[in-house]
Amino acid sequence: MSNESLANLMTEDRRFPPPAEVTADANVTAAAYESAAADRLGFWAEQARRLSWATEPTETLDWSNPPFAKWFADGRLNVAYNCVDRHVEAGNGDRVALHFEGEPGDSRAITYAELQQEVSRAANALLELGVATGDRVAIYMPMIPETVIAMLACARIGAPHSVVFGAFSADALATRIEDGDARVVITSDGGYRRGAPSALKPTVDEALTRPGAANVRSVLVVRRTGQDIGWTEGRDHWWHELVAGQSPEHTPEAFDAEHPLFILYTSGTTGKPKGILHTSGGYLTQAAYTHHAVFDLKPGSDVYWCTADVGWVTGHSYIVYGPLANGATEVLYEGTPNTPHNGRWWEIVEKYGVTLLYTAPTAIRTCMKWGDDIPAGFDLSSLRVLGSVGEPINPEAWVWYRKHIGGDRTPVVDTWWQTETGSMMVSPLPGVTVAKPGSAQVPLPGISATVVDDDGNPVANGSGGYLVLTEPWPSMLRTIWGDDQRFIDTYWSRFPGKYFAGDGAKKDADGDIWLLGRVDDVMLVSGHNISTTEVESALVSHPRIAEAAVVGATDPQTTQAICAFVILRGGARPDEDDAALVEELRAHVAKELGPIAKPKRILPVEELPKTRSGKIMRRLLRDVAENRELGDVTTLTDSSVMDLIQSQLPGAKSED
Numbered sequence: 137m138s139n140e141s142l143a144n145l146m147t148e149d150r151r152f153p154p155p156a157e158v159t160a161d162a163n164v165t166a167a168a169y170e171s172a173a174a175d176r177l178g179f180w181a182e183q184a185r186r187l188s189w190a191t192e193p194t195e196t197l198d199w200s201n202p203p204f205a206k207w208f209a210d211g212r213l214n215v216a217y218n219c220v221d222r223h224v225e226a227g228n229g230d231r232v233a234l235h236f237e238g239e240p241g242d243s244r245a246i247t248y249a250e251l252q253q254e255v256s257r258a259a260n261a262l263l264e265l266g267v268a269t270g271d272r273v274a275i276y277m278p279m280i281p282e283t284v285i286a287m288l289a290c291a292r293i294g295a296p297h298s299v300v301f302g303a304f305s306a307d308a309l310a311t312r313i314e315d316g317d318a319r320v321v322i323t324s325d326g327g328y329r330r331g332a333p334s335a336l337k338p339t340v341d342e343a344l345t346r347p348g349a350a351n352v353r354s355v356l357v358v359r360r361t362g363q364d365i366g367w368t369e370g371r372d373h374w375w376h377e378l379v380a381g382q383s384p385e386h387t388p389e390a391f392d393a394e395h396p397l398f399i400l401y402t403s404g405t406t407g408k409p410k411g412i413l414h415t416s417g418g419y420l421t422q423a424a425y426t427h428h429a430v431f432d433l434k435p436g437s438d439v440y441w442c443t444a445d446v447g448w449v450t451g452h453s454y455i456v457y458g459p460l461a462n463g464a465t466e467v468l469y470e471g472t473p474n475t476p477h478n479g480r481w482w483e484i485v486e487k488y489g490v491t492l493l494y495t496a497p498t499a500i501r502t503c504m505k506w507g508d509d510i511p512a513g514f515d516l517s518s519l520r521v522l523g524s525v526g527e528p529i530n531p532e533a534w535v536w537y538r539k540h541i542g543g544d545r546t547p548v549v550d551t552w553w554q555t556e557t558g559s560m561m562v563s564p565l566p567g568v569t570v571a572k573p574g575s576a577q578v579p580l581p582g583i584s585a586t587v588v589d590d591d592g593n594p595v596a597n598g599s600g601g602y603l604v605l606t607e608p609w610p611s612m613l614r615t616i617w618g619d620d621q622r623f624i625d626t627y628w629s630r631f632p633g634k635y636f637a638g639d640g641a642k643k644d645a646d647g648d649i650w651l652l653g654r655v656d657d658v659m660l661v662s663g664h665n666i667s668t669t670e671v672e673s674a675l676v677s678h679p680r681i682a683e684a685a686v687v688g689a690t691d692p693q694t695t696q697a698i699c700a701f702v703i704l705r706g707g708a709r710p711d712e713d714d715a716a717l718v719e720e721l722r723a724h725v726a727k728e729l730g731p732i733a734k735p736k737r738i739l740p741v742e743e744l745p746k747t748r749s750g751k752i753m754r755r756l757l758r759d760v761a762e763n764r765e766l767g768d769v770t771t772l773t774d775s776s777v778m779d780l781i782q783s784q785l786p787g788a789k790s791e792d
């Protein structure tokens with residue numbers, strides 16, 4: 137990546153006035169940055185005291201064998217005890233842990249005392265199935281309370297879980313079961329999505345016919361939808377029979393801080409998925425601290441809602457482990473934002489009085505597309521802090537989110553992190569940092585992140601390069617499951633001694649960090665490096681554009697040519713006016729970013745291909761732009777999107 141061209145593309149002029157911040161009594165103050173900078177390990181040792189340890193750690197970090205870190209290595213704890221039992225012991229057993237909202241409208245409130253009983257029953261059931269400490273358990277579930285209970289039950293008995301996202305195919309599930317050598321699968325008959333039951337158990341049955349899944353001896357099945365499913369006697373067990381029949385008491389055993397907590401496979405655009413390994417004490421310390429600090433959580437009064445699926449790391453760290461370790465009350469919603477109507481999310485915020493909301497830019501842009509009058513129809517005045525995660529948030533979406541959802545009074549925290557980092561790394565702090573829409577801003581206290589050039593030297597303010605993490609952090613991945621060499625090669629080889637995140641980034645004149653997307657997504661146009669994210673952001677700053685995805689397509693003249701797919705605002709369908717609009721958009725990008733960033737082709741489409749974590753699958757769009765056969769579509773939310781895009785192609789306009 138050439139730093140000069142990235143610097144030229146900086147969009148300093150598109151700043152917005154900072155919001156009024158309202159968190160005078162914020163959990164964390166500016167002093168945290170200073171104390172963490174003065175004594176980073178001391179700072180994390182102090183944060184570890186948020187947890188209840190069976191044996192307090194005396195050692196903070198062992199970095200004698202980099203990049204293999206050990207945090208709090210001589211400490212012992214039980215993660216599930218920390219997330220559940222200790223809150224009951226502290227007298228908060230009656231506090232609601234989970235407000236479950238099913239898509240069909242059924243709901244269930246589960247207190248910490250009830251959660252303790254349910255997790256204990258599930259732990260006893262897993263023990264009855266012969267699950268031993270260290271055995272892997274695969275979890276393939278919808279967004280229902282039993283999913284959270286199953287994860288905590290695994291943690292309680294020291295059996296690392298491997299949650300596989302519920303929309304993955306039998307092949308994807310089988311590959312993950314095989315790689316992690318899972319012995320038990322927890323699933324359900326199905327879940328509700330888009331107004332109808334959607335089956336899960338048949339996919340498990342199919343996955344288990346693959347030779348690699350031969351070691352799975354038991355399948356535990358939750359009944360959610362009541363649909364008909366196949367049954368293998370001796371292997372399959374109903375949750376409502378096996379779990380419900382167990383004792384609600386289970387004494388948690390303490391495990392080493394470095395005991396494996398879970399494996400989670402990254403979607404991985406190329407190659408075999410990587411099983412990211414997270415362990416116990418360091419992971420829970422940072423998940424709990426960041427949730428407390430970044431959301432300014434006040435347990436007992438706040439109602440928190442993270443809209444992610446538990447199949448992603450956001451669900452692991454910010455639905456299950458972080459919030460529950462902090463004793464939070466949270467919403468768990470099963471379905472889609474537009475079932476049965478486009479205001480369903482805002483109805484849920486109003487119903488439960490949600491104060492802290494954590495969602496993704498793609499969801500925010502979708503809500504923008506549905507129109508301002510939808511959120512305006514609900515009372516959202518309970519909201520206090522708004523979070524964003526998953527990709528760089530374009531300033532327009534940031535401003536819309538704060539104005540139409542946050543009523544112009546709430547801080548927006550744009551949190552950068554990855555499956556690999558385990559918890560948030562770069563983020564504003566409400567009430568501490570001055571907001572800057574579109575920027576993740578500064579490393580959190582105790583985190584060392586910077587932007588470096590091709591040679592690994594930190595860039596000056598006003599320049600671009602690669603985001604790196606320069607010191608180990610408590611919730612860092614410990615390795616790639618079964619492949620230490622790939623762990624070293626992927627993350628620690630590009631810049632010796634530093635963790636390479638794979639993201640392009642720039643530092644503005646104040647030294648604040650702006651993420652530019654995956655380095656793989658940077659385009660090379662006539663010798664200039666151009667970030668797909670910045671062109672997308674320029675496109676959606678045009679009043680008629682709701683969403684944009686940009687790819688570089690091979691081009692004989694310019695190496696790569698910028699090709700943009702855009703969705704029009706207000707649900708407008710691409711039509712005859714396209715030629716004029718396309719010209720207007722090209723001129724708009726040229727004005728915002730410079731003529732070199734002007735897209736060669738702009739194709740108005742009705743949908744974009746996305747994974748369910750909200751990431752645009754640019755690989756598929758590149759296939760379309762280069763007239764190639766489509767690659768693997770199994771991780772797409774909705775594979776018909778690509779048919780739709782291709783069917784719209786004959787009408788697409790090409791330029792120059």
Ligand code: WT7
Pocket residue numbers: 402403448449450524525526527528529550551552553554555556576637638639651652653654749
């Ligand atoms: C990649 C990690 C973190 C949980 C969900 C995704 C991108 C994530 C931001 C942000 C800019 C972001 C990066 C990162 N990303 N958050 N706030 N600003 N980019 O986890 O699937 O492991 O993806 O998501 O490119 O590397 P993941």
